[in-house]
Amino acid sequence: MKNVIAIDGPGGAGKSTIAKLLAERLNYIHLDTGAMYRALTLAAIKNNIDFDQKNKLVKLAKSIDITFDENGEIFLNGENVTEEIRTAEVNSHVSQIALIKGVREILVEKQQQLAQNNMVVMDGRDITTVVLPEAEYKFFLTASLEERAKRRYQEIKSKDNEAYFEKIKKSIARRDKLDSERKHSPLKKAEDAILVDTTNLSIDQVLDQMITIIEGDSK
Ligand code: DC
Numbered sequence: 001m002k003n004v005i006a007i008d009g010p011g012g013a014g015k016s017t018i019a020k021l022l023a024e025r026l027n028y029i030h031l032d033t034g035a036m037y038r039a040l041t042l043a044a045i046k047n048n049i050d051f052d053q054k055n056k057l058v059k060l061a062k063s064i065d066i067t068f069d070e071n072g073e074i075f076l077n078g079e080n081v082t083e084e085i086r087t088a089e090v091n092s093h094v095s096q097i098a099l100i101k102g103v104r105e106i107l108v109e110k111q112q113q114l115a116q117n118n119m120v121v122m123d124g125r126d127i128t129t130v131v132l133p134e135a136e137y138k139f140f141l142t143a144s145l146e147e148r149a150k151r152r153y154q155e156i157k158s159k160d161n162e163a164y165f166e167k168i169k170k171s172i173a174r175r176d177k178l179d180s181e182r183k184h185s186p187l188k189k190a191e192d193a194i195l196v197d198t199t200n201l202s203i204d205q206v207l208d209q210m211i212t213i214i215e216g217d218s219k
Pocket of ligand 1: 033034094123124175179
């Protein structure tokens with residue numbers, strides 16, 4: 001699948017930041033699939049749907065409209081929810097929604113359609129393994145739990161002084177566990193994905209490594 005780049009990895013590994021910058025450099029569209037699971041979680045909260053009511057959640061996934069604009073901002077039924085999908089409440093429920101097979105089928109289909117019609121950098125948990133296994137380039141970005149917690153802490157601390165490092169670390173570890181041990185499309189590295197450990201690398205260094213691989217191939 002030419003002109004399609006797939007990136008997976010755990011939360012806080014830098015996927016979305018890197019995917020966005022990579023898309024800018026290549027003039028591709030960036031699609032953050034985690035944002036789609038988050039938008040659905042937000043819709044469930046707004047509609048007072050319990051997170052154990054699987055059928056209702058699948059129905060909701062079918063009925064809502066999730067779109068992106070050219071800047072990567074995300075819209076739920078036409079409303080810009082880019083900020084709202086990052087709240088602690090959404091954080092604490094999104095992995096539960098992502099466990100549901102029917103929900104995944106609907107979102108995966110949307111993601112595959114988007115990749116058919118665009119030049120994309122798509123990031124998530126199952127992009128290299130399930131959504132776009134035929135992508136031209138596949139990367140698995142990771143970093144130590146400590147480093148990922150540090151990054152989230154820095155990000156949140158700037159908005160919320162009461163963010164505590166240990167609490168964040170625990171929450172990331174909990175999501176890692178749910179994402180990688182779930183039955184349907186668990187987070188795992190595709191055998192042929194290129195592993196990039198970002199623990200001791202700056203954003204620019206990660207980007208350079210990836211661009212070198214991509215541009216090296218086209219020479
Ligand atoms: O990358 P993120 O933190 O925004 O992802 C939010 C949640 O969505 C995360 O717990 C795992 C889930 N997710 C998924 O299951 N599959 C994807 N392709 C993307 C995200």
